[in-house]
Amino acid sequence: MIPYGRQSINQGDINAVVSALKGDFLTTGPLVEEFELALEKVVGAPTVVVSSGTAALHCAYAAIGIEPGDEVITPPITFIATQATAALMGAKIVFADVQSNTANIDPKAVEAAITPRTKAIVSVDYAGHPADIDELRAIADKHGIYLIEDAAHSIGSTYRGQPVGSLADITTFSFFSTKNLTTAEGGAVSSLKPELLKKARRFSRQGLIRDSLEFKIPDQGAWHQEVHDFGLNYRLPDILCALGISQLERLVEFKTRRTEIFEQYSRALCDRNSLVIPHQKDYVNPTWHLYPIRVPAEMRKFIFT
Numbered sequence: 001m002i003p004y005g006r007q008s009i010n011q012g013d014i015n016a017v018v019s020a021l022k023g024d025f026l027t028t029g030p031l032v033e034e035f036e037l038a039l040e041k042v043v044g045a046p047t048v049v050v051s052s053g054t055a056a057l058h059c060a061y062a063a064i065g066i067e068p069g070d071e072v073i074t075p076p077i078t079f080i081a082t083q084a085t086a087a088l089m090g091a092k093i094v095f096a097d098v099q100s101n102t103a104n105i106d107p108k109a110v111e112a113a114i115t116p117r118t119k120a121i122v123s124v125d126y127a128g129h130p131a132d133i134d135e136l137r138a139i140a141d142k143h144g145i146y147l148i149e150d151a152a153h154s155i156g157s158t159y160r161g162q163p164v165g166s167l168a169d170i171t172t173f174s175f176f177s178t179k180n181l182t183t184a185e186g187g188a189v190s191s192l193k194p195e196l197l198k199k200a201r202r203f204s205r206q207g208l209i210r211d212s213l214e215f216k217i218p219d220q221g222a223w224h225q226e227v228h229d230f231g232l233n234y235r236l237p238d239i240l241c242a243l244g245i246s247q248l249e250r251l252v253e254f255k256t257r258r259t260e261i262f263e264q265y266s267r268a269l270c271d272r273n274s275l276v277i278p279h280q281k282d283y284v285n286p287t288w289h290l291y292p293i294r295v296p297a298e299m300r301k302f303i304f305t
Helices: 010-023 029-042 055-063 081-087 107-113 133-143 192-202 238-248 251-269 295-302
Strands: 047-050 070-076 094-097 118-124 146-150 170-174 187-190
Touching: 010 187, 010 238, 010 295, 029 047, 029 187, 047 055, 047 192, 055 081, 055 118, 055 146, 055 170, 055 187, 055 192, 070 081, 081 094, 094 251, 107 133, 118 133, 133 146, 170 192, 187 192
Parallel strands: 070 094, 070 118, 118 146, 146 170
Antiparallel strands: 047 187, 170 187
């Protein structure tokens, strides 16, 4: 059986985790902020780390204020978390078809799906190839709605020279064990819009407010904290942040190796007329996560087995 994925863990990763285990913090400590700052340098926007890619999506939807009856446009080709976390908040999921060459959401299909109830467009960077953000951005701005980029597959990728993470209103990442870098379980939210990131962070920390300037009940002791809007415990512990910091230092190495593998597959399969192999647009530089191959429907089960 060929495994779906195999993580790359080296001695540096192991040493980083052991060092964290021997430190004063197992959970929310200084390595959380260190990992967030290291991610910001890669994705081009301030970042909040969370416990999974699913948690990141939930925080993103909370940040934009999804309410029952809102519509969220997503592609049908993605993991269920893209839709489930919005549906749990009462959103109606509206599917827009994908482009045949990239399997990313088609801006023309998105435009056709817009209604007065649309709250957000969610693009998914399938296999690591960034979606057509410029076209999606134009649609979002035209209709006054949010653009979310589900970049679970694409950390380290660039679109027209700009890093994924700095392009949409809010971007989500996954660091699951099969992803381009891993914290075992983990994820992140990035945004250049401070208010959105503040809301995402607060939701991921159970809605707790510790800033006295925001208190509704003033003049309490130093122990006082408040919750104005509910959140959940989506914190990423120091131990996993230690692994993430170490893995992030190897992202260029990972990207190079994944590109080599992508090119090897492409050379080997390019003359097989019965197969459709991945396409790369000339204005993106992907960190490839998958090498999806389209095969005739009648051959799927045979090829899989």
